[in-house]
Amino acid sequence: xxxxxxxxxxxxxxxxxxxxxxxxxxxxxxxxxxxxxxxxxxxxxxxxxxxxxxxxxxxxxxxxxxxxxxxxxxxxxxxxxxxxxxxxxxxxxxxxxxxxxxxxxxxxxxxxxxxxxxxxxxxxxxxxxxxxxxxxxxxxxxxxxxxxxxxxxxxxxxxxxxxxxxxxxxxxxxxxxxxxxxxxxxxxxxxxxxxxxxxxxxxxxxxxxxxxxxxxxxxxxxxxxxxxxxxxxxxxxxxxxxxxxxxxxxxxxxxxxxxxxxxxxxxxxxxxxxxxxxxxxxxxxxxxxxxxxxxxxxxxxxxxxxxxxxxxxxxxxxxxxxxxxxxxxxxxxxxxxxxxxxxxxxxxxxxxxxxxxxxxxxxxxxxxxxxxxxxxx
Numbered sequence: 001x002x003x004x005x006x007x008x009x010x011x012x013x014x015x016x017x018x019x020x021x022x023x024x025x026x027x028x029x030x031x032x033x034x035x036x037x038x039x040x041x042x043x044x045x046x047x048x049x050x051x052x053x054x055x056x057x058x059x060x061x062x063x064x065x066x067x068x069x070x071x072x073x074x075x076x077x078x079x080x081x082x083x084x085x086x087x088x089x090x091x092x093x094x095x096x097x098x099x100x101x102x103x104x105x106x107x108x109x110x111x112x113x114x115x116x117x118x119x120x121x122x123x124x125x126x127x128x129x130x131x132x133x134x135x136x137x138x139x140x141x142x143x144x145x146x147x148x149x150x151x152x153x154x155x156x157x158x159x160x161x162x163x164x165x166x167x168x169x170x171x172x173x174x175x176x177x178x179x180x181x182x183x184x185x186x187x188x189x190x191x192x193x194x195x196x197x198x199x200x201x202x203x204x205x206x207x208x209x210x211x212x213x214x215x216x217x218x219x220x221x222x223x224x225x226x227x228x229x230x231x232x233x234x235x236x237x238x239x240x241x242x243x244x245x246x247x248x249x250x251x252x253x254x255x256x257x258x259x260x261x262x263x264x265x266x267x268x269x270x271x272x273x274x275x276x277x278x279x280x281x282x283x284x285x286x287x288x289x290x291x292x293x294x295x296x297x298x299x300x301x302x303x304x305x306x307x308x309x310x311x312x313x314x315x316x317x318x319x320x321x322x323x324x325x326x327x328x329x330x331x332x333x334x335x336x337x338x339x340x341x342x343x344x345x346x347x348x349x350x351x352x353x354x355x356x357x358x359x360x361x362x363x364x365x366x367x368x369x370x371x372x373x374x375x376x377x
Contacts, residue, residue, distance in 0.1 A: 001034040001373070003027065004281055006041050007291035008304035010324065013358040015047050016040030019291055022362035023322070029363070030370025039281050041290075043304040044191035044249075044268025045134030046097070049089035052130070053078035055276040058087060063120040065113035067098040068137040069105065077117045085128045086121030090114045090250060091135030094144070096212065099137055104213025106139045106205075106222060107166045111253060115148025122180065128187040130275075131257075132268070133250035139209050139222050140165040141198065141229055141241075142256030150179040151260065168225040171232050176260060188261050191268035193302060196248035198230060198241050198255045199223050204248035212251070226252055233259050269307030279311065288312040289369070291322035291362065295341055300333055309337040322365055324354055342369070 005027075007019035014022070020038035027036055042048025053060065058078035067073045078087040091097060093113030096104070118129055138144065143153060143164040152175040153161045153168075161167040196202050205214065205222035214222060230241040239259045241247055246265045247255030257263035273279070282288065290305040299306050309319045313336070321338040324345055334341065344361040345354050354361075 001032070001286045002284055003034055003036045003287045003289060004039060004285035005036055005289050006039045006278075006308045007289075007322070008041055008043065009045060009047050010291075010293040010355075010358050011045075013293065013355040016042060016051060018359060019362060022359040023289055023291065023366040026363040026366025027370045029367045030374060032370035032374040034370070037281055037284070039278065041269065041278075041304045041308060042132070042272055043193040043302070043307065044132050044272075045193060046089070046091040046095065048132040048134065048191060048268065048272060049078065049087040049130070052272065052275060053080060053087050056080045061120065061124070063117060065093045065116035066110070067113055068094050068109035068111075069099070069103060070110065070112070073098065073113070075113060075117060077121055079121065079124055079126065083124065084126060085130060086118070086124065086126040088114065088117045088121060088129060088131045090131060090133040090253065093117050094138055095135040096137045097135060101213075104137065106137075106209055106212045106214040106251070107218060108163055109138045109140070109212070110144035110164060111136065111138045111140055111142055112144035112148045115145035118145065119148060119180065122182045122186065127185065128189065130189050130191065131263075132191045133253050134193065136250040136253065137212055138253070139205055139212060139214065139226075139251035141204075141226055141252030142254075143168070143229070145253065146174075146179075146256060146260055149183065151176050152178055165222065165225045165229070168229045171229060174232065174236055174260070183261060188257060188263040189271070190249075190254050190257060190263050190265050191271055192246040192249045192254055192265050193268040193304075194249050195245050195301060197244065198247045198252050199226050202248070204250075204252040207248065208251055230255070267302050269302060269304045273307055273311065278308070282308070282311050282315060282317065285312070285317055288317055288319045289322065289366070290319065293323060294325040295321045295323040295334070295338070296325070296327050297331060297334070300337070306337060313337055320369065322362060324358065
């Protein structure tokens, strides 16, 4: 039996690679005679760009950029495909991981550093930039990125606004004449794993703002600021940022970059699997094991485990899904794509203890699976 191990990252716990290693170790500890390949996956979340670079032998570079609060830091990016494509991980420069919890500041946190990484890639001569946007600390609709790339956000008096998104209520005009002209010949692709729009109950502020420290009052303010930005943008570009499916991802970065840079928004996991030639690996497998922190109905909206399960089922390959949390009642839709859904948490525990034990619990669960498969042979 050849088993393909293709987990996503477990948010706030372990990376996709660590999850794959833990599952592989568990199978090795079992009595099952098998071979296995680890193929950790990413759907646009934190760590996706690094996985792509690893699979495609990317070359890593470092640049001094600003963190979400404007402090200088060293951040990395990668170049693949013989120097033609830059891989930028938004979380590297503009991520929550760059801040302590008490520093979360969604009204002033900026994506400027991510724009600086994009400039660094342009300086290497890339003709395409792939941007993965999970784990961001910002709700600035990409205005920081655009500023770093040369755009100027002006009030009615022509004074440049630099504290964004907080000052977006004063925005009268976006000067794009100063954008780096190399962008005219550079394709930008953004990997999204959500379908949220820019504003509203399912918008970037309402859904993602609280994760980045926004109070209920600040969510309302952010929604108003983003609405004003969208109104000005529609007047200038003719593109309605409010209608963009996935435009609310990463605090509206998708909407802002689509509106002003005509960035392509793509399904994160499907794009990842195609770019990394996942089909070559799944074609060799007799069983797929995937995993994520939670596998539920939302998984079917385009998350990593759904992407790999969909490919496996099309080939008639059985799928086992492992997660810290699974539904009490598993729907027919989930049953169609996952032959088995197994919680790795065997006893009631606190969330923090469960997060701390993720790797160990994945290993134990994989050992049990391997032993059961061995008995059934």
